[in-house]
Amino acid sequence: MSTIDLTLQIWRQKNSDSLGNFETYTLNGISTDMSFLEMLDVLNEQLTKEGKEPVAFDHDCREGICGQCGSVVNGVAHGPEKEVTLCQLHMRNFKTGDKLVIEPFRSRAFPIKRDLLVDRSAFDRIIQSGGYVSVNTGGVPDGNTIPIPSQVAELAMDAAACIGCGACVASCPNGAAMLFTSAKVSQLALLPQGDSERKKRALAMVETMDKEGFGNCTNHKACEAVCPKAISIRNIARLNREYAKAIFTEG
Amino acid sequence: MWFINFLKSSIGKKYIMATSGLLLVLFLCTHVFGNGAIYISSKAFQGYADALHSLPMLVFIFSISLLVIILAHVCIGLILFWQNREVSKSRYAVEVDIVQEKNSIAAKTMPYSGLFILLFLLVHISGFTFGPEDVPVSEHVKELFSGFFYGVFYLAGFAALALHLSHGFWSMLQTFGVNHPRFNCLIGTLTYIVPLFFLIAFAGIPLYFMTGLGANY
Amino acid sequence: MELNSRIPSGPLADKWDNHKFANKLVNPANRRKFxxxxxxxxxxxxxxxxxxxxxxxxxxxxxxxxxxxxxxxxxxxxxxxxxxxxxxxxxxxxxxxxxxxxxxxxxxxxxxxxxxxxxxxxxxxxxxxxxxxxxxxxxxxxxxxxxxxxxxxxxxxxxxxxxxxxxxxxxxxxxxxxxxxxxxxxxxxxxxxxxxxxxxxxxxxxxxxxxxxxxxxxxxxxxxxxxxxxxxxxxxxxxxxxxxxxxxxxxxxxxxxxxxxxVQIHPTCIPVHGDYQSKLTLMSESLRNDGRVWVPKKVGDTRPPAQIPESERDYYLENKYPSFGNLVPRDVASRNAKEQCDANKGVGSTGLAVYLDFADAIKRDGEQTIFKKYGNLFQMYEKITDSNPMQEPMMIYPAVHYTxxxxxxxxxxxxxxxxxxxxxxxxxxxxxxxxxxxxxxxxxxxxxxxxxxxxxxxxxxxxxxxxxxxxxxxxxxxxxxxxxxxxxxxxxxxxxxxxxxxxxxxxxxxxxxxxxxxxxxxxxxxxxxxxxxxxxxxxxxxxxxxxxxxxxxxxxxxxxxxxxxxxxxxxxxxxxxxxxxxxxxxxxxxxxxxxxxxxxxxxxxxxxxxxxxxxxxVDQLPQMHKEELVFENVTPSQRSYK
Incomplete structure (x- = not known):
């Protein structure tokens, strides 16, 4: 195990109404086996002991699946390693003397609540507008009634792996939420269960997405590049098809 | 109503961009074939131009449609540009290139390359469509391109077009939902071939004259 | 404190149905009032x-x-x-x-x-x-x-x-x-x-x-x-x-x-690295299907695993539980791992880990088969620990998992x-x-x-x-x-x-x-x-x-x-x-x-x-009550994994 010394430049903002600014901290003797969030824990313990307010950041499962953590490290959402969330990024990716600039996910649709913590409830509202199959509990057919080819289930699973962290929006030069929205639309469009509502779903979810203040997709692929779950922009292509089909034929 | 909703939606705007983009590429195809006549001989080229002008109705309809398409492409493009600037202003202190691909430059510069092409277009139209009526077009071409700066400007215009297309062609297919692992390799190749084709076919003309090859034209 | 478990009457298989029938219902129109x-x-x-x-x-x-x-x-x-x-x-x-x-x-x-x-x-x-x-x-x-x-x-x-x-x-x-x-x-x-x-x-x-x-x-x-x-x-x-x-x-x-x-303690987690550690990560239990658990026989042996010859390794689960071997239930596996570490036979920098070795499985089934089975788990492990389980044994330790x-x-x-x-x-x-x-x-x-x-x-x-x-x-x-x-x-x-x-x-x-x-x-x-x-x-x-x-x-x-x-x-x-x-x-x-x-x-x-x-x-001792468990349909048996 080796240790490194770092300079951190972290965005501090008291609440959504106040202006924020960068603060600089030095942190010595960081074990390279630490995760990025553990490094922030160490910083916060240090700040607490100095009587300063710790840095607020979102996190929960710390195993890369809940999607609650996420910040932009040196310009890249979830940091320099591919296909990991911030909690799975380890300090061995950095070396002594590195300066890390840590910023919250920035997007018009994600207001900053404090420091690195943002409000991503717009994602919830996109799902609420149609990201589900409308079945009530009970009264459903046996699980094996509809055969679903293994490849289709796998494709649906690829899309369903989205953890809703928001890195796609944070990285998109336009702040678009197409990758997130398309992942859910794709999952349910691929599976026969989602078929009866597919048009309504595509229209409603895109409408909500636009209303929530996300930008327009211009096919930059930045979302795909930072997605910790490697969700493909093929899903965006599928959403485009679904949307066009729906708008020209629905109603 | 539904069509207005479609136009207002983010995906709808993309479809307008993609559709108008596709039509513009198709127009470029006809244009490039017409221009191809230059390489045969000045006579062939003049013949083509005269044939075209003998059908004023067709040219008129074509021009109006083209104008509408260009206006749609430019206007929606500008709307997207402004809307997206609104969303993404005051971004990150550290800016890095996340997408490590060659055409990420093309993607980022789409509005700028597009605007340059528009400028080029205006110069091109004022030069040719509203050019001197008494000089045959085949003469006019030679005359214009023999000027160094005019030629260089044209070359820059074509370079911008190629850059624009290198993202635009793929982007159009993606918007139309054409993205499948089986064809992505082919599409990837086409994103090089299509812009390159137009670049060579168009840029050859000013080069032909600028290098003096077309001195006897 | 009264503990009435309200278990419905009737044969075991009918209890739930009987219960649902005996239950009072709320009229659909009235439900919105609640x-x-x-x-x-x-x-x-x-x-x-x-x-x-x-x-x-x-x-x-x-x-x-x-x-x-x-x-x-x-x-x-x-x-x-x-x-x-x-x-x-x-x-x-x-x-x-x-x-x-x-x-x-x-x-x-x-x-x-x-x-x-x-x-x-x-x-x-x-x-x-x-x-x-x-x-x-x-x-x-x-x-x-x-x-x-x-x-x-x-x-x-x-x-x-x-x-x-x-x-x-x-x-x-x-x-x-x-x-x-x-x-x-x-x-x-x-x-x-x-x-x-x-x-x-x-x-x-x-x-x-x-x-x-x-x-x-x-x-x-x-x-x-x-x-x-x-x-x-x-x-x-x-x-x-x-x-x-x-x-x-x-x-x-x-x-x-x-x-x-x-409290359930899960046997296959990634061990603690240091006192800054904030959480433990679970590795799927399926790893024990092919991995062999061992520690060095010698107390305080700090040699890297590759340098410990076969004769100086203690495959303690296989030795102790010949019929179940590495597949003993979670609690047995966890307890034995802790026992080994308490006896100073633990491995890794903290001494709080045991090896889970895939070398034999790789020899038997080939690298490809093993990687196909556990590749994503191996990658996850490597991401966290920076060590590749295909080349050196994994280290695992029990962690609190479920209550x-x-x-x-x-x-x-x-x-x-x-x-x-x-x-x-x-x-x-x-x-x-x-x-x-x-x-x-x-x-x-x-x-x-x-x-x-x-x-x-x-x-x-x-x-x-x-x-x-x-x-x-x-x-x-x-x-x-x-x-x-x-x-x-x-x-x-x-x-x-x-x-x-x-x-x-x-x-x-x-x-x-x-x-x-x-x-x-x-x-x-x-x-x-x-x-x-x-x-x-x-x-x-x-x-x-x-x-x-x-x-x-x-x-x-x-x-x-x-x-x-x-x-x-x-x-x-x-x-x-x-x-x-x-x-x-x-x-x-x-x-x-x-x-x-x-x-x-x-x-x-x-x-x-x-x-x-x-x-x-607040300042009183809590009081314990008992709800006796009655087994009418199954006979409690003593577990044995020997």
Missing amino acids: SVIVVGTGLAGASCSATLAEQGYKVKTFCIQDSPRRAHSIAAQGGINAAKNYQNDGDSIHRLFYDTIKGGDFRAREANVYRLAQVANNIIDQCVAQGVPFAREYGGTLANRSFGGAQVSRTFYARGQTGQQLLLGAYGALSRQIHSGGVTMYTRREMMDLVVVDGKARGITVRNIITGQIESHSADAVILATGGYGNVYFLSTNAMASNVTAAWRAHKKGAGFANPCF MGGLWVDYNLMTTIPGLFAIGECNFSDHGANRLGASALMQGLADGYFVISPAIANYFGTTSIEKICEDHVEFAGSRESVNNRLQKIMRNSGRGPNGAVTVDEVHKELGKLMWDHCGMARNKEGLEAALYKLPEIRQKFWDKVYIPGSGSELNQSLERAGRVADFLEFGDIMIRDALERGESCGCHLREESQTEENEAKRDDANYSHVSVWEHKG
């Missing part, structure tokens, strides 16, 4: 909120995260059991019931477990209908795997992300109800207190995590789906926000807490406070002293989708509930006590950080105490020492803890402090419960209760009961 509070949006909470709202009740749902989709159910990897018998390998509801109750070492109620096995099939159908992308066979039918030592393939799965997919299914159903107005969703709220009016649970007091505001919410019934308390150990596989506060507050208001000492104990509930999942229900990991009901793999997801969804709604209907149908709202005096009183408590936590902060301790420091100290004395193996002496030591830590917390910032804004230190304060109180009944249970059972070895071969010895004559703890007041 409101329900659901706390937590994991599998149990989300599915329950959606189901109740679909039926027409007015539901208010609360979660601590920024979105209901992030509850820790999302991290479950393995799968979900159901006795569909799709594989035609002899599975049946009765077999699932038997496996579950036997796995729980006969410390759960027959009727509850049987019901769980019965509704499990409906869960699969429900989830498939919601569009959960379960793994499929090439022919398109649902795929199954054998899991956690079961002899039949009954586990349904969606890659290694089954929990995520099931939760997103339930989250979808919940989202649909939020959209239609059936559910009002409150995110980033932490439940601070239960409000009891006239002996019935009538609401909750929550803290808005963003604004620091204390809010009151009233309803006609309260359902807790707040998960387990594994974080009392500081290090566990639980999410950082998982806590006991909601359940503990309910306990202090009169809800009995059952079997608090039943079988929880709020005591009757057959209707109602606690000892009328109108307060507990579902999912938050209650104690179905897993006895040990939980089988792929059963947690099953129980959470069974409770939420199928069990809770008849129970709620019956409660509303049989109870007269007065209309009250948040201006009732009990709500004001609750808000005041919550505010007072927060002020008490903040009271040292004026003095500044000098000479103070941080929340995490206290939490780590508590965790170490619990792990050392109330972990996998316990003895009277250790437990008594812990019981003596715990008040000291608690005192230190109240005297010295320093919380920066204020209570009227987002303050993550304050949130953690509130949770740790509750863990410090809760630890007390955990240790007492462990002390009272003089037998080894399920996950735990009580060192005084062993066979001659040093194996766990269950004591059915004296401990075939559920221990239920009653809070008697």
